[in-house]
Amino acid sequence: MAVLTLAPLLGARPAAAQAQVSPDTSFFISSTGSGFGANLGGLSGADGLCQQRAESVGLGKRTWRAYLSAPAAEGRPAVHARDRIGKGPWRNALGVQVAANLDELHGDANALDDETALSEKGTPIAPGRHDILTGSNPDGTLVEGPRDGTCAGWTSHDAGRAMLGHHNRYGGGNRPTSWNAAHMSRGCSQAALRSSFGAGLVYCFAAD
Numbered sequence: 098m099a100v101l102t103l104a105p106l107l108g109a110r111p112a113a114a115q116a117q118v119s120p121d122t123s124f125f126i127s128s129t130g131s132g133f134g135a136n137l138g139g140l141s142g143a144d145g146l147c148q149q150r151a152e153s154v155g156l157g158k159r160t161w162r163a164y165l166s167a168p169a170a171e172g173r174p175a176v177h178a179r180d181r182i183g184k185g186p187w188r189n190a191l192g193v194q195v196a197a198n199l200d201e202l203h204g205d206a207n208a209l210d211d212e213t214a215l216s217e218k219g220t221p222i223a224p225g226r227h228d229i230l231t232g233s234n235p236d237g238t239l240v241e242g243p244r245d246g247t248c249a250g251w252t253s254h255d256a257g258r259a260m261l262g263h264h265n266r267y268g269g270g271n272r273p274t275s276w277n278a279a280h281m282s283r284g285c286s287q288a289a290l291r292s293s294f295g296a297g298l299v300y301c302f303a304a305d
Contacts, residue, residue, distance in 0.1 A: 116220070117219070118154045118155065118218065118219055119190060119192035119219075120156075121188050122154075122156055122189065122192070122303070123159070123183075123185075123186070123302065123303035124188060124189055124302050125189060125215060125216055126214055126217075126229060126299070127146055127150045127163075128217060129150070129296075129298070130287075130296050130297025134248070134285050134287040134289065134290050135230055135247075135248035135282070135290065136248065136251065136254035136285065137163070137165075137251040137252075137297070137299070138251070139251050140163065140167050140176065140250070143299055144161065146163065146299065147163050147299065150216075150217045151217060151301065154190070156217070159303040160305045161302070161304070162181045162301070162302055163299045164178045164233070164277070164301070164302055165178055165230065165247070165251060166231065166233045166247060167232065167250045167251065168239065168241075168245060168247060170250055175239050177233070177237060177238045178233045178238075178239075179202075179203065179233075179236070179237025180237075181304065183305060184198060184199060185197055185198040185201070185202065187202070187302060189213055189215045189219070190219035193208070193213055194208065195207060195208045195209050196208065199237070202237075203235065203237050209264070209266070210265060211227075214265070214276070222265075222298065224294070225294050226295060226296040227263050227268060228261040228262075228263065228279070228293055228294050228295030228296075229261060229263070229277075229299060229300055230248075230260075230261060230299050231261065231262045231278065231299075232247035232248075232259055232260050233277050235278045240260045244258065245258075246258060246259055248282075255285060256285065257284070257285045258283070258284060259285060261279055261280060261281070261293075261295060262275055262276045263275060263276060263279040264300075268294065277300075280293075282295065
């Protein structure tokens with residue numbers, strides 16, 4: 098009981114965490130990853146993670162997609178993250194609009210930062226987990242080059258690397274203020290992601 102009594106005095110966030118989730122929610126960061134680094138089970142597994150997280154807070158009636166790009170594979174063309182998430186507008190779990198449409202989302206006018214890029218519960222993502230998996234360029238298209246930037250299409254938790262964004266819009270990398278294309282990961286394992294302040298989290302958008 099003493100701990101509960103003293104918590105407010107110590108500046109803890111009692112159950113700020115359990116904010117009322119807005120029924121208009123159409124964007125969040127998954128509060129958990131797969132547990133296997135960047136191996137999300139491919140795009141379908143990543144979408145399943147978003148759907149599961151949404152269902153956990155009563156938002157399961159919508160169609161949720163992970164904001165991830167992926168290379169061509171098994172006869173399927175390359176996938177660009179911007180093409181899988183609908184047309185907007187998108188609101189976070191507190192009902193705050195973060196972008197009206199795709200152009201705003203990928204431009205300078207979006208409202209994404211550490212105060213608005215929240216989990217499905219409406220809670221902030223800790224700075225120590227600010228690297229979010231995307232595999233994308235700033236415009237939401239697939240990162241291409243001599244080396245894959247999607248951890249083998251989100252199926253590797255060992256070799257490879259992935260493009261990451263900074264949900265809080267600061268940190269290191271080539272584009273530290275980019276929410277979707279700040280820098281490449283050090284690897285695809287959970288340990289490699291953690292080493293640069295990540296946890297295998299993804300951006301989730303309601304595509305319908």
